[in-house]
Amino acid sequence: MDFFAHIAWAYIIFNKLKKREFCLALLFAALPDIIGWGGFMFYNLFNGRFGQPDLTKIPSWTWMLYDISHSLVVFGVILLVVWLIYKKIPLFMLAYPIEILMDIPTHSREFLPTPFLWPVSNWHFPGFSWGQGWFMILNWSLILGGIVYVSRERIRGLWRAKRSR
Numbered sequence: 001m002d003f004f005a006h007i008a009w010a011y012i013i014f015n016k017l018k019k020r021e022f023c024l025a026l027l028f029a030a031l032p033d034i035i036g037w038g039g040f041m042f043y044n045l046f047n048g049r050f051g052q053p054d055l056t057k058i059p060s061w062t063w064m065l066y067d068i069s070h071s072l073v074v075f076g077v078i079l080l081v082v083w084l085i086y087k088k089i090p091l092f093m094l095a096y097p098i099e100i101l102m103d104i105p106t107h108s109r110e111f112l113p114t115p116f117l118w119p120v121s122n123w124h125f126p127g128f129s130w131g132q133g134w135f136m137i138l139n140w141s142l143i144l145g146g147i148v149y150v151s152r153e154r155i156r157g158l159w160r161a162k163r164s165r
Helices: 002-012 019-046 060-069 074-085 091-103 132-161
Strands: none
Touching: 002 019, 002 132, 019 060, 019 074, 019 091, 074 091
């Protein structure tokens, strides 16, 4: 799924959190892609390269970061460490595995398969490309509908609060 769609879905799913936790949920929804591709994006910007990259010319360190950042196994270890330290799991952190779960079916084995079992296994789900027109239209239509619904509920809540004063 595309970077901005992950953030939009987090907006819909985590909209009832307090402002700080909500902002952290948006960050955590984007974090796997930021970790996996952020360094490569800046590398390309500084070298004047734009557009879709040639997969054969992507540096090995980018693939390693992608494997680490898109692994439910790695995230599970991090979640365990957080739980051992704080004895609770902050809700906003769940935006991170939700992003990975969304990527699993929306990445094909042929182009950027999601390494969700790394380093335990190299098996990839035989998904489809999120870049297909039908999926982009469906996904963004659902996102738009979700944002309208969330916004409408928020406005109704404010209206009720104002009337009850």
